[in-house]
Amino acid sequence: MCSKRTFPLISGFLSLDLVNTEVISHGRRHELLVHEQDLLDWxxxxxxxxxxxxRDILNxxxxxxxEILPHIHEFRFTLRENLERIADGNSxxxxxxxNLEKNIENAPYVYQFDSGELREVPKGSKLNKILxxxxxxxxxxxxxxxLQKIKRCSNPDCVLLFIDLTGRRKWCSMKICGNRKKVARFQHKNNKKA
Incomplete structure (x- = not known):
C-alpha cells in the first residue's frame, strides 16, 4: 500500500499551499501533484x-x-505567476x-450551519468547487x-512562498531552508578553522 504524499504546509492558506506543491530538490524543480492520487492526498x-x-471535495x-489535475496545474501556474510578481514588489x-471572481461565479456559495460553525459551500462541478x-x-x-506581505524564501534554491506577518521572516520554514543555511554556515566556518 502506498503511503500518503506529504506537502510543505508553511502558509496556512489554501491558495499558497497549492503554489507550494512545486518544490526544489537537488537543484531541480519537482512536481508534488504528479498523479491523481497526489491530488486526492493534497x-x-x-x-x-x-x-x-x-467535505464534498473529498468525494x-x-x-x-x-480530469481535474491538468486544470489545477494551469490554475497553480497563473497563481504562482501572480503571487511571485507581488512578492517582487509589483501591483x-x-x-x-x-479571473478569480469568474471562478467563484462558476461555483457560487451557499451557507450551511455545521457543528456550530457557518460554512461557505460552493455549488457546481467538483473542478469548479475546487477552483x-x-x-x-x-x-x-x-x-x-x-498579499502585500508575501515573500519568496531567502534560499535562492527554494521556490516556496509565504506570508511574512512579522516583517522579519526570511525562510519558508526553519525546518526546510533556515536550518540548512545555518548548518551550511557552521560547516563553512569550521572548514576555515581547520
Whole structure:
C-alpha cells in the first residue's frame, strides 16, 4: 500500500499551499501533484488543515481526479505567476482578480450551519468547487492586505512562498531552508578553522 504524499504546509492558506506543491530538490524543480492520487492526498491534507472546507471535495474518484489535475496545474501556474510578481514588489493585476471572481461565479456559495460553525459551500462541478475555494482564498488574501506581505524564501534554491506577518521572516520554514543555511554556515566556518 502506498503511503500518503506529504506537502510543505508553511502558509496556512489554501491558495499558497497549492503554489507550494512545486518544490526544489537537488537543484531541480519537482512536481508534488504528479498523479491523481497526489491530488486526492493534497485535498485530504487541505481538509485536515481547514476543516471548514466543503467535505464534498473529498468525494472525487480517481477518474475525476485525472480530469481535474491538468486544470489545477494551469490554475497553480497563473497563481504562482501572480503571487511571485507581488512578492517582487509589483501591483496586483486586475485581470487576475477578474479571473478569480469568474471562478467563484462558476461555483457560487451557499451557507450551511455545521457543528456550530457557518460554512461557505460552493455549488457546481467538483473542478469548479475546487477552483472556487482556491479563488476565494486568494481574494481574501488580497482583501485582508496579506498579499502585500508575501515573500519568496531567502534560499535562492527554494521556490516556496509565504506570508511574512512579522516583517522579519526570511525562510519558508526553519525546518526546510533556515536550518540548512545555518548548518551550511557552521560547516563553512569550521572548514576555515581547520
Amino acid at each position: 485535498l485530504h491534507t487541505m481538509y485536515e488543515q481547514i476543516p471548514s472546507l466543503d 472525487i474518484s480517481k477518474d475525476e481526479a485525472v 496586483i493585476n486586475n485581470n487576475w482578480i477578474l 472556487s475555494l482556491l479563488s476565494l482564498d486568494a481574494l481574501r488574501l488580497i482583501a485582508d492586505g496579506k
